[in-house]
Amino acid sequence: AQTVTQSQPEMSVQEAETVTLSCTYDTSENNYYLFWYKQPPSRQMILVIRQEAYKQQNATENRFSVNFQKAAKSFSLKISDSQLGDTAMYFCAFVGSNYKLTFGKGTLLTVNP
């Protein structure tokens, strides 16, 4: 069974600074996909970024980028130029061949003015 671990329950960052959220996972599969979802206080689950395991290039979406280390089974999210609207719970998630998303416990990020 796959597991996803987010070791930082809470983090905070000053507006305009950069923050990195950690995620590790465990799987025996070779082809899979990784995602970061954001859940603001409105409780919507919003896709932030995704990474295909077969791609070596790290995914980037505007201020959001990942550091994907397949051998280490690590998938961290970097948020540059943090904004107040980035305050949310962030979930790392894994999906393999069975389509079942496995989520980490989440990291609560607070962006301070």
Added chain:
Amino acid sequence: DAGVIQSPRHEVTEMGQEVTLRCKPISGHDYLFWYRQTMMRGLELLIYFNNNVPIDDSGMPEDRFSAKMPNASFSTLKIQPSEPRDSAVYFCASTMDRVNQPQHFGDGTRLSIL
């Protein structure tokens, strides 16, 4: 284009009552998922459907929980009888028939069992 639509947004009911949560997936999506989110357990997959057929219900906690998908545009999650420990946010999500497509989530139903 409409996203995944869930109803109701909030539900408060007394223990022992039947609860029905509803979901309309995005048109054209072949997979539908039901999740439960609690502080203690995080996000858990309860059941998922492919082309209206239940594929994996191993996450359904008890026989009190049941889910159906009578057609491609509608699914229900039913709890009967409900218990206080069922209080949680229940999400529905859908995706296209490709593993690399992300799941799109509805806004969730916050269920409170008194």
